[in-house]
Amino acid sequence: MLQYTIRRFISIIPVMFIVSVIVFLIVHLTPGNPAYLILGEDSSPEAVAQLEEQMGLNKPMALQFVDWIKNIFVGDLGESIYSSEPVTDVIMDRIGPTFSLMITSLTIALFIAIPIAIFVVWRRNTFLDPLFTSFSLVGTSIPEFWFALLLVLGLGVAVPIFPVAGYVPIAEGFIDWIYHLILPAFVLAAVEIGLIARMLRDGMLESVNQDYTKTARAKGVRESIVLMKHVFSNALIPTTTVIGVTVAGLLGGTVIIETMFTIPGIGQLLIDSIYRRDYPVIQGVVLFIAVVYVIVNLLIDLLYAFLDPRIRYD
Known part of the structure; x- marks a missing residue:
């Protein structure tokens, strides 16, 4: 290893x-x-x-x-042409909002996608199968900016439940922090929910009629235990791969969402730097996104060995 x-x-x-x-x-x-x-x-x-x-x-x-x-x-990304600050410091100042948005989005996606996939597999061969397929395709096909506009108009303007702009650091209060993140985080999560749920559901359906699951049922093990202990665990490998891609997708999606919701993160910094032709900051931000993407993929590969003891990297 x-x-x-x-x-x-x-x-x-x-x-x-x-x-x-x-x-x-x-x-x-x-x-x-x-x-x-x-x-x-x-x-x-x-x-x-x-x-x-x-x-x-x-x-x-x-x-x-x-x-x-x-x-x-030597760890020097240069200085911003616009502000004369070190690019590293500029990026570090914007990491908090972006990572907060990514973590919140991923949490929402997992908390919705995993129970839905398990429930659909449990109630397989019913009307839920085509219904789930339709909704998952719709979810993965929705453009983020269009869905964001709908939520802003619906839950921010017509029925003003959530704020449509701004960011509050978590140090100023968890409630205000999550309250400002729910709307943009749900927009980012909406596309990923269908992808994660469908991959988990397909992986579980491949395992649901394998010999080891039939043996467990023959021993009198309840279906819910069979699904969670045997089927769900064996579907984690492909699902984990999708989650890794999802993390990278969320980081890229913040470029649009942060701009629309005026969240002072990496995405908005990149857009502002492009307008200013701030070469060092643009290069530093894109390089930072690439590093995160590569590291996430490495961590996912290493996680396979913990999810499946049969995998060895010797």
Whole structure:
């Protein structure tokens, strides 16, 4: 297990290098000059050239990339062009709202998807099967921004139950914190509920008529125990994979949802930085998202060995 973990961590290096190259090229090949945005369109060419020299934007692109990569290896993502703060500090200031939104969304998705999947398997071969399939397809097909607009209009404007904007840190009170997160978190969770529930239900249906489940029933074990002890546990491997993908999807979904609900997280920071042509922050945020995605996938792979003792990474 230790050797496998070390190898996986080493394999992250080339992946992140490729990601950094793609991110750097996309950002720097996008039209727009940060110097003009900072000084204004009426600024003189001399002033723009001087600011570009201060920010290092007058260097050849290859040299800018080399400097950026060297700084990454020492933990320096550069400074924000907009605020002159270290990019690492800017990202760390925004992690709290984003992770709060992700954790709340994942919790809602699991608390709804798992009981639904188990209940549908328990009542299999009834009208619930086609009903569940229809609802899960609808859930995975709903565009997040459209669903968010419906909830805002319905539960935030027409019937003002939940706030439609803003964020309250958990340090200022758990009730206010969760109250401001419920609406955006449910929007993110809605798409993932159908995916997780369907994967868990399909995995359980594959195990429900296996020989070991028939043996358990023949011994007089109740159906509920058979479902939870034998069927559910064997369906966790593919479901865990989907949950890992879901975490990455939630992180990407925060870009839209945080902007719509004005939550000061990583997603809104990325959108604001794109408008400002703040190259260092854009590169740092995208690289941070890629690191989280790779680490989550590594943790999911390691979790397989704990869920199924037959899996070994020797």
